Amino acid sequence: MNSAILNDAIRVLKDAKDKGTKIxxxxxxxxxxxxxxxxxxxxxVRLILGGKDEQEIGDHYLSATTCPFGRATxxxxxxxxxxxxxxxxxxxxxxxxGVQNVANYLHYFEIPSVSLVLPHDRRESSLNFYVNELKxxxxxxxxxxxxxxxxxxxxxxxxSYNEMRSLLRKINEYRKQDIPPISGTGxxxxxxxSLLVGPKVMIPKCQEVLDTLNDSLPQYSGTRILLTGSGITxxxxxxxxxxxxxxxxxxxxxxxxxxxxxxxxVEITNPNPLKSLxxxxxxxxxxxxxxxxxxxxxPKIVELYRSYHAKGIINHTLKFCDSYSSLKPEFRKFMARxxxxxxxxxxxxxxxxxxQLKTRIxxxxxxxx
Amino acid sequence: xxxxxxxxxxxxxxLDLGIRYLLGPIQISKARKRGKKIxxxxxxxxxxxxxxxxxxxxxxxxxxxxxxxxxxxxxxIVNRLHLLRLLVSYYIKNREHFSVGYFESINxxxxxxxxxxxxxxxxxxxxxxxxCVQTRICYGAMVxxxxxxDLILGGLEGDYCLHFAKFYERMSHYKPVFYFEKxxxxxxxxxxxxxxxxxLQRFIARLEDLTGSTVTDAHIRKIAQINNEIRGYLxxxxxxxxxxxxxxxxxxxxxxxxxxxxxxSDANYFKNKLRNxxxxxxxxxxxxxxxxxxxGIYRVVIAGSPGFDPILPSTFENAGAVLLYxxxxxSCVKTxxxxxxGDMLENYAKYLLDLNIKEGIQDIIDIWMGAAKRxxxxxILFSHVWGCRFTTPxxxxxxxxxxxxxxxxxxxxxFYSPGENIGQVQTxxxxxxxxxx
Numbered sequence: 001m002n003s004a005i006l007n008d009a010i011r012v013l014k015d016a017k018d019k020g021t022k023i024x025x026x027x028x029x030x031x032x033x034x035x036x037x038x039x040x041x042x043x044x045v046r047l048i049l050g051g052k053d054e055q056e057i058g059d060h061y062l063s064a065t066t067c068p069f070g071r072a073t074x075x076x077x078x079x080x081x082x083x084x085x086x087x088x089x090x091x092x093x094x095x096x097x098g099v100q101n102v103a104n105y106l107h108y109f110e111i112p113s114v115s116l117v118l119p120h121d122r123r124e125s126s127l128n129f130y131v132n133e134l135k136x137x138x139x140x141x142x143x144x145x146x147x148x149x150x151x152x153x154x155x156x157x158x159x160s161y162n163e164m165r166s167l168l169r170k171i172n173e174y175r176k177q178d179i180p181p182i183s184g185t186g187x188x189x190x191x192x193x194s195l196l197v198g199p200k201v202m203i204p205k206c207q208e209v210l211d212t213l214n215d216s217l218p219q220y221s222g223t224r225i226l227l228t229g230s231g232i233t234x235x236x237x238x239x240x241x242x243x244x245x246x247x248x249x250x251x252x253x254x255x256x257x258x259x260x261x262x263x264x265x266v267e268i269t270n271p272n273p274l275k276s277l278x279x280x281x282x283x284x285x286x287x288x289x290x291x292x293x294x295x296x297x298x299p300k301i302v303e304l305y306r307s308y309h310a311k312g313i314i315n316h317t318l319k320f321c322d323s324y325s326s327l328k329p330e331f332r333k334f335m336a337r338x339x340x341x342x343x344x345x346x347x348x349x350x351x352x353x354x355x356q357l358k359t360r361i362x363x364x365x366x367x368x369x
Numbered sequence: 370x371x372x373x374x375x376x377x378x379x380x381x382x383x384l385d386l387g388i389r390y391l392l393g394p395i396q397i398s399k400a401r402k403r404g405k406k407i408x409x410x411x412x413x414x415x416x417x418x419x420x421x422x423x424x425x426x427x428x429x430x431x432x433x434x435x436x437x438x439x440x441x442x443x444x445x446i447v448n449r450l451h452l453l454r455l456l457v458s459y460y461i462k463n464r465e466h467f468s469v470g471y472f473e474s475i476n477x478x479x480x481x482x483x484x485x486x487x488x489x490x491x492x493x494x495x496x497x498x499x500x501c502v503q504t505r506i507c508y509g510a511m512v513x514x515x516x517x518x519d520l521i522l523g524g525l526e527g528d529y530c531l532h533f534a535k536f537y538e539r540m541s542h543y544k545p546v547f548y549f550e551k552x553x554x555x556x557x558x559x560x561x562x563x564x565x566x567x568x569l570q571r572f573i574a575r576l577e578d579l580t581g582s583t584v585t586d587a588h589i590r591k592i593a594q595i596n597n598e599i600r601g602y603l604x605x606x607x608x609x610x611x612x613x614x615x616x617x618x619x620x621x622x623x624x625x626x627x628x629x630x631x632x633x634s635d636a637n638y639f640k641n642k643l644r645n646x647x648x649x650x651x652x653x654x655x656x657x658x659x660x661x662x663x664x665g666i667y668r669v670v671i672a673g674s675p676g677f678d679p680i681l682p683s684t685f686e687n688a689g690a691v692l693l694y695x696x697x698x699x700s701c702v703k704t705x706x707x708x709x710x711g712d713m714l715e716n717y718a719k720y721l722l723d724l725n726i727k728e729g730i731q732d733i734i735d736i737w738m739g740a741a742k743r744x745x746x747x748x749i750l751f752s753h754v755w756g757c758r759f760t761t762p763x764x765x766x767x768x769x770x771x772x773x774x775x776x777x778x779x780x781x782x783x784f785y786s787p788g789e790n791i792g793q794v795q796t797x798x799x800x801x802x803x804x805x806x
Contacts, residue, residue, distance in 0.1 A: 066758055117552045211699070293538065322530075
């Protein structure tokens with residue numbers, strides 16, 4: 001794990017907290033607009049940590065057949081991890097069972113929370129429902145911060161996130177090169193930073209990275225793969241295993257902790273900002289939790305696979321992550337019909353199976369190279 | 370002394386319900402030959418299927434073929450002649466003369482095997498096996514009987530359990546699936562009411578399209594009235610448990626729950642049998658139904674995911690206790706009846722939201738706690754179903770509530786598949802009941 005990123009985030013959040021700014025933790029992996037928190041005058045922080053020890057602590061609360069992320073998150077709270085000690089409130093909700101399970105036990109840590117209820121489809125009635133849910137969260141946040149969300153506040157927040165996303169997309173474009181100057185791990189770290197500290201810190205940082213990339217010589221080579229499945233938490237060793245130890249190069253993905261975060265912008269001209277946010281976060285996300293997956297996610301994966309010149313797909317799932325585990329055979333068959341090779345990986349944060357993972361990844365990369 | 374579960378099957382209506390449940394595959398095949406469309410899923414809003422003239426709802430596990438399926442036609446005739454009840458009575462009276470407890474052996478071993486066979490079918494079809502036993506069984510039943518199914522209705526469960534939602538999506542690779550969206554919340558949320566109304570309209574349009582018949586307000590009213598009557602009988606049944614009686618034991622209680630899911634694909638039949646059951650229980654009550662609370666027979670409420678090994682009821686009975694599965698009965702008490710005057714779509718939408726989960730697992734914990742409080746349970750057994758993402762993780766939370774508010778013992782019991790670790794289960798339950806004593 002790049003601990004400098006984490007330490008920087010902790011410092012930024014501490015400074016903000018010392019100045020009286022409210023810090024809002026977001027347990028939902030995606031489908032929640034961070035812009036709303038910023039417009040309400042608070043700082044949004046996505047919960048992005050996962051770990052072996054914390055997962056074990058989480059077993060005291062949740063059964064072992066719940067997702068490792070949910071268990072680890074409770075573990076981090078119990079350990080009073082510095083990053084998780086700033087929250088004035090948490091946004092929870094019905095993204096998945098893992099997120100719901102975290103919410104069920106927050107009272108043990110005396111952290112207030114508010115729930116964002118999410119539909120599974122993108123029909124008009126669901127969109128209206130979602131907009132109403134955002135209104136509910138807006139009111140909650142306004143009460144928390146004592147500030148009203150104004151039209152200008154929304155506009156500024158959306159613009160700054162769009163700008164940050166735009167820069168991330170520009171950086172990401174370099175991954176299309178035969179020998180790109182940035183790796184999948186590099187993009188993932190930038191997104192994790194964005195999830196922790198937001199556009200104010202990240203716009204100049206991304207600009208700096210972009211300038212460096214413009215000047216730099218190609219650095220990364222390896223067998224090109226697209227990574228899909230469960231989100232990768234910050235510091236997860238799976239990226240290191242694929243890229244550093246097995247000779248793979250992640251050139252594209254659809255992860256909430258990577259490309260799904262920045263591929264789509266929020267429409268700025270709509271007079272109702274909540275509708276714009278709903279359109280982006282409900283109707284244009286790549287989440288596997290949505291039904292049916294074939295509507296947006298699967299075609300997008302094929303499109304990314306082709307445009308980023310990948311040679312195979314690693315479908316990585318955390319054990320008991322239903323968004324991505326349930327339809328693995330169908331996913332594999334769908335891709336096989338298009339002559340796309342898929343490697344299924346299923347794991348948790350325990351590191352006992354690292355050797356086996358490496359063997360399987362190496363064999364797959366050799367096969368598709 | 371505790372009554373054996375088998376004694377409940379001396380009640381004609383319990384026998385009728387049991388036989389009709391077992392006749393599931395035959396009933397559905399015949400209905401389909403008559404041109405009926407079969408909509409598989411769970412209640413609610415499955416009962417709406419009855420509002421379409423040519424359609425029947427079906428709870429997938431009802432397609433399970435039991436080991437004595439080849440005899441079920443004969444058994445049905447014997448039952449219709451009211452002879453089966455006499456045979457059961459004869460068996461009970463002379464059970465010591467039988468070399469083995471035939472009925473018990475069916476209960477314990479054969480039931481385990483049939484469900485395991487469905488699980489094996491699911492596994493062969495590459496189903497995601499790191500999941501609860503209920504979905505593994507239902508998926509196996511669907512794969513095996515897909516030729517009998519016209520439409521799958523997915524909904525309620527998918528709102529709280531993402532695995533269930535994806536389970537329905539997976540089924541869509543075999544058969545058409547209608548996914549009914551109904552996020553958490555209640556009728557005070559106008560947008561949610563709008564959403565549920567829109568979903569109902571969409572579902573009704575789908576039913577009309579499937580069956581070629583029109584679903585009218587009057588049709589919905591009729592099924593709503595039947596539903597209200599059924600739930601009224603269940604409330605009355607529950608009252609006996611609340612007073613300390615056990616009008617029917619675990620097996621019959623589970624049977625009623627199983628029948629409730631799809632009203633046995635015949636709402637009037639189910640309603641009439643429940644009415645007969647209530648009449649029979651009233652008679653027994655007048656004659657002097659034993660009160661378990663007064664007799665000191667331990668009444669253990671089962672909480673957790675609705676799945677446990679078929680041997681569990683008799684294990685409790687042998688240990689001198691009775692296991693009570695009361696989820697639906699408690700839900701009937703908590704949820705008001707469907708309003709049957711005015712706009713039925715509106716009324717039904719409101720009913721769905723009355724039933725709906727508002728806050729997540731806490732709603733379900735309230736059901737378990739409510740049941741345990743109402744019947745003054747001596748203990749709670751938590752069915753710790755392996756792979757369940759929604760209720761099983763609530764164990765610690767429930768345990769803390771039970772300790773704080775009820776002060777009665779609670780025991781978790783792991784369950785992966787029927788027939789596994791039977792010896793361990795029996796030892797554990799035996800020790801638990803001993804501790805209660």
